[in-house]
Amino acid sequence: MTTLNLAIKANQATVIPALLVATLVNDTEDANIEIKFEDDIALKGDQPEESVQLVVEDASSVFGAVPVVEKLIELYPSLSTVHKNVQHEWVVRTRHFFPSDYKSVEDPLLALDSHLTLRSHIVGYTLTTADLTIWGAIRGHKAAAASIKKGSMINVSRWYKYIEESNPWITGAVQAMNALTHAKRAAESSKGASYEISLPETDKGVVTRFPPEPSGYLHIGHAKAALLNDYFAHEKYNGTLLCRFDDTNPTKEKEEFEDAIIKDLALMGIKPDKTSHTSDYFEELYQYCVRMLKEGKAYADDTDQEMMRAERMDGIASKRRDASLEENLAHFKAMKQGSKEGVRWCIRAKMSVDNPNKAMRDPVIYRCNDQPHHRTGIKWKIYPTYDFCCPIVDSMEGVTHALRTIEYRDRNPQYEWMLNALDLRKVHIWDFARMNFIRTLLSKRKLTKFVEQGVVWGWDDPRFPTIRGIRRRGMTIEALREFILKQGPSRNIVNLDWTIFWATNKKYVDPIAPRHTAIAKGNAVKGKVRGARAAPYTEEKPKHGKNSSLGTKKVAYSENILIDQEDAKTFKEDEEITLMNWGNAIVRKIHTSLNPLNSNITGLELELHLQGDVKKTEKKITWLSEEGQELIPVELVDFDYLITKDKIEEDDNVDDFLNPKTEFRTEAWADCNVAELKEDDVIQFERKGYFRCDRPFLHGKPAVLFNIPTGKTK
Numbered sequence: 001m002t003t004l005n006l007a008i009k010a011n012q013a014t015v016i017p018a019l020l021v022a023t024l025v026n027d028t029e030d031a032n033i034e035i036k037f038e039d040d041i042a043l044k045g046d047q048p049e050e051s052v053q054l055v056v057e058d059a060s061s062v063f064g065a066v067p068v069v070e071k072l073i074e075l076y077p078s079l080s081t082v083h084k085n086v087q088h089e090w091v092v093r094t095r096h097f098f099p100s101d102y103k104s105v106e107d108p109l110l111a112l113d114s115h116l117t118l119r120s121h122i123v124g125y126t127l128t129t130a131d132l133t134i135w136g137a138i139r140g141h142k143a144a145a146a147s148i149k150k151g152s153m154i155n156v157s158r159w160y161k162y163i164e165e166s167n168p169w170i171t172g173a174v175q176a177m178n179a180l181t182h183a184k185r186a187a188e189s190s191k192g193a194s195y196e197i198s199l200p201e202t203d204k205g206v207v208t209r210f211p212p213e214p215s216g217y218l219h220i221g222h223a224k225a226a227l228l229n230d231y232f233a234h235e236k237y238n239g240t241l242l243c244r245f246d247d248t249n250p251t252k253e254k255e256e257f258e259d260a261i262i263k264d265l266a267l268m269g270i271k272p273d274k275t276s277h278t279s280d281y282f283e284e285l286y287q288y289c290v291r292m293l294k295e296g297k298a299y300a301d302d303t304d305q306e307m308m309r310a311e312r313m314d315g316i317a318s319k320r321r322d323a324s325l326e327e328n329l330a331h332f333k334a335m336k337q338g339s340k341e342g343v344r345w346c347i348r349a350k351m352s353v354d355n356p357n358k359a360m361r362d363p364v365i366y367r368c369n370d371q372p373h374h375r376t377g378i379k380w381k382i383y384p385t386y387d388f389c390c391p392i393v394d395s396m397e398g399v400t401h402a403l404r405t406i407e408y409r410d411r412n413p414q415y416e417w418m419l420n421a422l423d424l425r426k427v428h429i430w431d432f433a434r435m436n437f438i439r440t441l442l443s444k445r446k447l448t449k450f451v452e453q454g455v456v457w458g459w460d461d462p463r464f465p466t467i468r469g470i471r472r473r474g475m476t477i478e479a480l481r482e483f484i485l486k487q488g489p490s491r492n493i494v495n496l497d498w499t500i501f502w503a504t505n506k507k508y509v510d511p512i513a514p515r516h517t518a519i520a521k522g523n524a525v526k527g528k529v530r531g532a533r534a535a536p537y538t539e540e541k542p543k544h545g546k547n548s549s550l551g552t553k554k555v556a557y558s559e560n561i562l563i564d565q566e567d568a569k570t571f572k573e574d575e576e577i578t579l580m581n582w583g584n585a586i587v588r589k590i591h592t593s594l595n596p597l598n599s600n601i602t603g604l605e606l607e608l609h610l611q612g613d614v615k616k617t618e619k620k621i622t623w624l625s626e627e628g629q630e631l632i633p634v635e636l637v638d639f640d641y642l643i644t645k646d647k648i649e650e651d652d653n654v655d656d657f658l659n660p661k662t663e664f665r666t667e668a669w670a671d672c673n674v675a676e677l678k679e680d681d682v683i684q685f686e687r688k689g690y691f692r693c694d695r696p697f698l699h700g701k702p703a704v705l706f707n708i709p710t711g712k713t714k
C-alpha cells in the first residue's frame with residue numbers, strides 16, 4: 001500500500017497540494033493511498049525538516065511537496081496530461097508559494113494572474129494537478145488566500161473561486177484535515193501546553209543537560225530550563241539528564257551556590273543521572289584551543305576591551321588577526337602562566353570579521369583570571385568562555401539535544417561552528433522562550449546588586465524570584481512544577497502575570513491549610529457577649545471543614561471577645577451577624593470614640609441568638625475569646641513588587657523604578673493553636689488569607705507569618 005504522511009502543524013502551503021492530489025487519486029483511480037496525519041511541525045525520520053512523505057509499495061520514500069506530487073503523477077498516469085512539460089513547470093512553480101510572508105509570493109501571484117487571463121484552468125481545459133497544487137499552496141498561505149478572497153487580483157480570484165466551487169471535494173479534504181488539527185489541539189489545551197516539539201533523532205536516544213553557573217541561586221527562569229530538560233529526558237523519552245556546573249569564572253563562583261543549586265533541584269523533584277563540572281575538562285579544553293591555534297582557527301589578541309567592542313560592531317578586523325602561529329602559541333603560553341604580559345591577552349575564534357550575525361565576529365574563547373578556582377585552586381590562570389566550552393563539553397558528554405533559551409538563538413551558529421571546527425559529534429539545538437514576569441528582574445547581575453545594596457534581606461527574600469524566595473513566600477513545589485510545565489517549550493516570549501502563578505498555588509494550598517483566627521491588635525474592639533456561659537470553656541473543632549485528616553483545634557468561648565475594627569465599623573445596632581464557629585448574635589449597642597476626629601469603635605454589646613439562621617446573615621465575622629486560652633502574638637507580613645514598572649527596558653535605570661515600600665507588617669493576636677506551628681507550616685487565617693510560618697512562636701517572641709498571594713488583585 002502507498003502511504004502519504006503529512007505534518008499537519010507544518011506550513012500548510014507545503015502540505016495541502018500533496019493532500020489534494022492524493023485525494024483525487026483515491027476518488028478517481030482504483031487505488032487506496034493511505035493518508036496519515038502527524039500532529040507535528042515536521043515528520044519524524046531521516047529528513048526531519050520535511051512535512052510531506054510518500055512511502056510507496058517497495059518501501060522506498062519520497063520527501064517534499066513537489067517531489068511527492070511528481071511521484072504520484074509517475075505512479076498514476078491518469079494524472080498526466082498531453083501538456084506534460086507545461087504541467088511539470090507549474091507543479092514545480094508551486095514552490096514559489098511556500099514562503100510564509102506575502103511579499104515573497106506577490107510576484108508569483110502577479111505572474112499567475114497574467115497567465116490566467118482568458119483561462120479557467122492553468123493547463124488545458126480541465127482540472128489538472130497544476131490547478132490542485134497551485135490552489136492548495138495558495139489555500140495554505142494565510143496572507144495570499146486572504147488577499148485573493150478580497151479580489152485583489154481579478155484573474156486569480158476568479159480562477160480560485162471557480163476551482164473551489166466546481167470541485168467541492170477539495171474544500172472537504174482541507175476541512176477534514178483542519179478538523180483533525182483542531183480536535184488534537186483542543187485535547188492538548190485541556191492538558192496544558194503541547195510538548196510535541198519534534199526533537200529530531202529521538203529514536204537514537206535522548207540526553208539533555210542543565211548547565212547552571214554556580215554564581216548565584218536558581219531563579220524561576222532557571223527552574224523552567226531545569227524542568228524542561230528533566231521532562232524531555234525522563235518523562236517524554238526514556239533518556240538521561242546531566243547536570244553540569246559551568247564553573248569557568250572563579251571571580252563569581254562559590255561552592256555555597258553549587259550546594260544550593262543541588263538542593264533546589266532536589267526540592268523541585270529533579271534528579272540528574274549524572275553531575276559534572278566544566279572544570280573536569282579544563283585540560284581537554286586547553287588542548288582543543290591549542291589545536292585551533294595550530295589550525296589557524298583562532299588567534300591571540302591584546303586589543304583593549306572597548307576597542308574590540310567597537311571593531312566587532314563596525315566589522316573591522318583586529319590588527320592581530322593574521323599573527324603567526326609562533327606568536328599565537330607564545331602568547332597563549334604566557335596567558336597560561338599568568339605572567340604580566342600574558343594577562344593582557346585573550347584568545348579569539350577566527351570565525352568572521354563582518355558576519356551580519358555579530359555573535360559570529362571573532363568571539364573571545366579564552367581569557368586570563370588569576371583568582372583561585374573553588375575546585376581546581378591555583379592550577380589554572382586561563383579559563384574558557386561559555387560559548388567555547390559548552391558545545392565541546394556537550395559533545396564530549398554525549399548530549400544529544402541542547403535545550404536553550406531563545407536569547408541564545410544568535411549564538412547557535414557559533415555553537416555549530418565550534419563543533420565543525422573541531423570535527424566533534426553534532427548536537428541538536430532547541431530554543432524555548434525564557435519565562436519573564438511583570439515587575440520582576442531575572443538578571444543575576446541585577447539581583448546580586450539588590451542583595452549587596454541591602455534592598456532585600458538575601459537570596460531567599462520572599463520578594464525575590466529565586467526558588468528559595470518564592471518557596472519562602474509560600475509556593476509549593478507541586479504548584480511550581482505544574483505552572484512551569486504548563487508553559488511548555490514554546491518559543492513565544494511573553495511577560496507572565498504573577499496572579500496566574502499564585503492562583504495555581506492556591507489549588508494545592510487550600511485543601512491542606514488548617515484554619516485559624518487572627519485579630520489585628522491595632523484598635524481591636526472588645527465585645528461583651530450576653531447569653532454566653534459565665535465561665536470560659538473550650539471545644540474541639542475541625543482544623544479544616546473539608547479535610548478531617550488535619551485533626552482538630554481548640555476554640556475558646558467566653559463573654560469577652562475581640563473583633564477587628566474594620567468589621568465593627570460595618571455594624572448597625574440591632575443587626576444580626578454571625579460569629580464564625582459559634583452562631584448568630586444581635587448587635588445591641590455600639591460604643592464610639594468621644595473624639596470627633598476619631599471614628600473608631602471602642603466597644604460592642606452583643607446578644608447571642610444561636611437559634612438564628614446563619615444562612616440569612618450578611619456579615620460572618622471572625623473573633624477571639626480573651627479568656628479560656630492564651631492569645632498568641634503574631635506578625636503578619638505582606639509584600640509588594642520590588643520595582644514599579646511592568647517591564648524594565650535595557651536603557652532603563654533600575655534605581656528609578658525601585659518601589660520605596662515593599663514590606664507591610666501587622667501585629668495581631670492569634671488563637672492558642674498557633675503556638676504549635678513550625679517553620680514552613682502553611683495555614684489560613686480565616687478572612688485574612690493564606691500564610692506560611694517563617695518564624696514560630698518561641699520564648700514570648702511573636703510568630704512571624706508571610707502572606708501567600710492567591711492570584712486575586714487587591
